[in-house]
Amino acid sequence: MPPMSFGNLTAWSTDVFKSRFFYPFSMFSYTYRFVHPNFVEIFTEQKPAQFVVEYERLQPPDLRKIPASMERIFKDLCLADCMIWIGSIRTMYTDLATPFGPIPLKGEEMLSRGEDLRRDLIDFMSEDSRPPITIDVY
Secondary structure, three states: OOOOOHHHHHHHHHHHHHHHHHHHHOOOOEEEEEEOOOEEEEEEOOOOOOOOOOOOOOOOOOOOOOOHHHHHHHHHHHHHHHHHHHHHHHOOOOOEEEOOEEEOOOHHHHHHHHHHHHHHHHHHHHHOOOOOOOOOOO
């Protein structure tokens, strides 16, 4: 956490210096190398008993990097999210009254259809995920 006043600046800068100085000797000191297409090699002095790998993938907003075979699935996933969003808003209200008669909003139906579609798509993508993740520790 950065210093909140000038009085804490000296102690903070000393702590930063010490942490950088001792970092090569800590159990968190490691380097990694990414081997295309899906291998990550982690090099460390001490073999950890447990470790966590975080995988994050970002897509551009215009879907240009999504394979053509998956584009329809991602659009259906967006549709499911919109159905859930609109359905949850519609559940807050009863039928819409107009001079020509009531208009049924059917919020619960849209919400449940969106949740079902989202669940089905997530299951489909989980079963057909590529590349499969394999962890070898040696």
